[in-house]
Amino acid sequence: MPPYLSELNPQQLEAVLHGGSPLLILAGAGSGKTRVLTAKIAHLVAGGADPRSILAVAFTNKAAEEMRDRVARLVPEAGEVMIKTFHAFGAWLLRRNARALGLAEPFTIYDEEDSLSLLEAVLDRDLPRSQLKELATRISRAKDAGLGWRDDLSAFGLSCQAAGLEFPEVYRLYQERLESTGNVDFGDLILLPVRLLEGSPEVRRRINQRFRFILVDEYQDSNHAQFRLLSLLYDGENTLCVVGDEDQSIYGFRGAELGNILGFAEAFAGARVIRLEQNYRSTQNILQAATGVVENNFRRLGKTLWTRNPLGAPVVYTLLEDQDQEARFCAELLKDGDYGNTAILYRMNFQSRVFETMFSRLGIPYRVVGTWRFYEREEVKDALAYLSLLANPQDEVAFRRAVNKPRRGVGARSVEAVLARRRSGGQNLLGAARAALASLPGQAGAGVRAFLNTMEGLAEKMERLSLEGLVRAVILESGLHNWYRGRDKLEETGRAANLEELVSAAAEYAPGREGLAQLLEGIELGSHEEDPFSQSGRVTLITAHNTKGLEFDRVIITGLEEGIFPHCASAGALDFPAGDRNVPAGELDLEEERRLFYVGATRARRALYLTAARRRRLFGRLAAGKPSQFLGEIPVRCLQRTGAQAQQDGLPLGSGVYHDEYGPGIVTQKWTSEGVDMVAVRFDSGRIARFPVKYTRLERISRET
Numbered sequence: 001m002p003p004y005l006s007e008l009n010p011q012q013l014e015a016v017l018h019g020g021s022p023l024l025i026l027a028g029a030g031s032g033k034t035r036v037l038t039a040k041i042a043h044l045v046a047g048g049a050d051p052r053s054i055l056a057v058a059f060t061n062k063a064a065e066e067m068r069d070r071v072a073r074l075v076p077e078a079g080e081v082m083i084k085t086f087h088a089f090g091a092w093l094l095r096r097n098a099r100a101l102g103l104a105e106p107f108t109i110y111d112e113e114d115s116l117s118l119l120e121a122v123l124d125r126d127l128p129r130s131q132l133k134e135l136a137t138r139i140s141r142a143k144d145a146g147l148g149w150r151d152d153l154s155a156f157g158l159s160c161q162a163a164g165l166e167f168p169e170v171y172r173l174y175q176e177r178l179e180s181t182g183n184v185d186f187g188d189l190i191l192l193p194v195r196l197l198e199g200s201p202e203v204r205r206r207i208n209q210r211f212r213f214i215l216v217d218e219y220q221d222s223n224h225a226q227f228r229l230l231s232l233l234y235d236g237e238n239t240l241c242v243v244g245d246e247d248q249s250i251y252g253f254r255g256a257e258l259g260n261i262l263g264f265a266e267a268f269a270g271a272r273v274i275r276l277e278q279n280y281r282s283t284q285n286i287l288q289a290a291t292g293v294v295e296n297n298f299r300r301l302g303k304t305l306w307t308r309n310p311l312g313a314p315v316v317y318t319l320l321e322d323q324d325q326e327a328r329f330c331a332e333l334l335k336d337g338d339y340g341n342t343a344i345l346y347r348m349n350f351q352s353r354v355f356e357t358m359f360s361r362l363g364i365p366y367r368v369v370g371t372w373r374f375y376e377r378e379e380v381k382d383a384l385a386y387l388s389l390l391a392n393p394q395d396e397v398a399f400r401r402a403v404n405k406p407r408r409g410v411g412a413r414s415v416e417a418v419l420a421r422r423r424s425g426g427q428n429l430l431g432a433a434r435a436a437l438a439s440l441p442g443q444a445g446a447g448v449r450a451f452l453n454t455m456e457g458l459a460e461k462m463e464r465l466s467l468e469g470l471v472r473a474v475i476l477e478s479g480l481h482n483w484y485r486g487r488d489k490l491e492e493t494g495r496a497a498n499l500e501e502l503v504s505a506a507a508e509y510a511p512g513r514e515g516l517a518q519l520l521e522g523i524e525l526g527s528h529e530e531d532p533f534s535q536s537g538r539v540t541l542i543t544a545h546n547t548k549g550l551e552f553d554r555v556i557i558t559g560l561e562e563g564i565f566p567h568c569a570s571a572g573a574l575d576f577p578a579g580d581r582n583v584p585a586g587e588l589d590l591e592e593e594r595r596l597f598y599v600g601a602t603r604a605r606r607a608l609y610l611t612a613a614r615r616r617r618l619f620g621r622l623a624a625g626k627p628s629q630f631l632g633e634i635p636v637r638c639l640q641r642t643g644a645q646a647q648q649d650g651l652p653l654g655s656g657v658y659h660d661e662y663g664p665g666i667v668t669q670k671w672t673s674e675g676v677d678m679v680a681v682r683f684d685s686g687r688i689a690r691f692p693v694k695y696t697r698l699e700r701i702s703r704e705t
Contacts, residue, residue: 008032008261015040018044020239027244029277051078054082090189093196101696118181144190247303278308280307281602315639316599321615323559323617326357340539342539379484380502383471414440454618656701657701659699
């Protein structure tokens with residue numbers, strides 16, 4: 001055997017050598033799926049397959065590039081294997097059949113901004129950008145589901161009150177204008193190839209004959225349109241192999257359809273499933289903790305990860321008083337200086353702020369991956385523009401940003417008119433704007449007047465409110481909070497939460513103009529988005545969604561509280577198709593949250609820490625937190641509990657205990673009374689007793705319940 005085969009374990013080798021029937025490689029986290037996929041391509045080429053007859057599909061450009069490099073190192077003659085993303089393959093197919101589809105030669109692929117501009121022109125209405133994005137998102141999701149404007153779109157919401165049209169009509173107007181240009185948008189890169197292959201038997205026959213071996217990575221992330229495309233590429237005579245893990249399907253909010261991998265065996269007759277269950281990354285305790293949570297999901301094909309790695313240290317769960325103690329706890333762990341091998345995970349972007357602030361003060365080097373640093377985010381900079389203008393009414397940059405955010409119909413020409421009045425009259429910007437009102441056109445004048453009224457009201461409040469009260473007033477009275485909350489519902493983002501976190505940040509400063517100046521001076525601007533795969537001697541701050549493909553010696557998953565992780569993601573979301581309706585109501589979102597926890601936990605090689613807070617400051621107010629239900633799903637044997645409620649948390653309902661006076665019993669109830677943690681125990685004698693945990697010696701014992 002060549003080295004790339006002899007190094008495989010029996011299940012990996014079986015997957016590489018399998019031929020004939022469709023194959024699903026169910027690859028658990030850290031089980032070497034990339035090695036198997038590249039070895040399979042190399043084995044095909046080394047065995048005489050024409051490299052041009054092999055199509056491998058990855059989900060990101062980086063993954064495709066890595067696959068190309070690894071295959072070329074194994075078998076140099078494999079350079080002609082086509083390794084592309086789904087969308088890049090769709091573009092390749094469309095360019096070779098552009099004329100048949102009425103596309104320009106060459107056609108342009110519209111990005112999000114191009115699509116928004118086209119939609120705005122088609123509707124010919126002065127709609128806020130947030131409403132345009134809502135409509136564009138619906139169109140994009142419809143295309144991900146393989147639907148055109150003539151299809152049943154009821155699942156995507158038919159009413160578009162702001163546009164004064166029904167959604168199918170908006171979709172029709174947009175698509176007809178797009179087609180008239182001869183160009184395509186991102187969704188068309190899958191939808192149009194599907195229609196091409198469905199509508200042209202000759203083209204499909206030619207493509208089927210060209211690609212005799214089809215391999216797909218990260219199949220759990222595919223949407224319905226991609227499934228249809230794959231079904232057309234497979235003709236029953238060529239070979240199909242997909243690799244994926246249903247437990248790592250975490251992009252349902254982007255249109256990924258978990259049913260594709262769950263239903264693979266039914267969709268492709270004679271399919272075989274090979275499970276890769278040996279994990280090469282994590283300790284046994286980490287795997288047991290992650291598996292213990294995800295096994296509670298209904299929608300699974302099922303696998304049991306195991307490893308020859310050591311048992312390792314227990315997973316440590318620490319309950320802390322608040323988010324500041326949570327950040328200090330992480331800072332204490334980092335005293336060993338092992339920054340580059342540590343990742344701090346959180347569910348939502350706003351949670352990074354307290355770590356950024358704490359680490360900056362303590363001189364702990366860090367990087368924020370997958371997003372802008374907190375104070376660089378658009379919505380935060382918008383609010384800071386208002387605050388900067390309150391602190392300094394001469395701040396031209398702040399004025400330019402704030403005056404038309406949210407949109408008030410104030411264009412660049414009107415802004416320049418105000419600036420010209422300021423230069424000629426010697427007034428500050430707000431005074432110049434007031435003086436320029438008479439010369440501004442109707443809509444712009446009304447917008448500037450509304451802005452000035454808001455600023456004057458905020459200035460009056462600056463000296464009598466706490467700083468957090470002032471920041472709260474800014475984001476509410478400016479309209480920023482409602483505006484970004486509307487965008488969050490459409491774009492599946494957390495911008496409004498970031499504004500609320502800015503209120504929490506302000507709570508650390510004194511009231512009035514002096515406190516405002518200290519807040520603005522204390523804000524440290526960092527660099528733009530970081531490459532998650534780059535080598536770094538800094539702590540990695542990252543959302544759980546952005547950790548796919550990464551691994552670290554030490555992982556700290558923070559914010560494990562109900563409503564945060566698991567997150568209440570379904571509230572106010574667009575009603576996109578949810579998939580399997582046999583799962584109990586409300587369970588679909590929770591199952592994806594479990595999978596997200598599983599992904600985060602299995603990033604850890606040697607040590608996994610979990611934290612929760614009794615209280616967390618949200619929107620400037622302290623809210624009581626309840627530990628995440630996921631913590632109760634982790635097997636007790638691999639979990640060590642520390643912190644404020646370590647003893648009570650170590651006595652889950654139904655656990656066996658022993659009391660020196662009453663003997664053995666079972667915990668039947670847990671609660672908190674006036675800040676004191678209590679448990680009720682039913683003893684074998686029949687007696688039921690209630691104890692304050694902190695002052696009672698209850699020994700945990702193993703027993704049948």
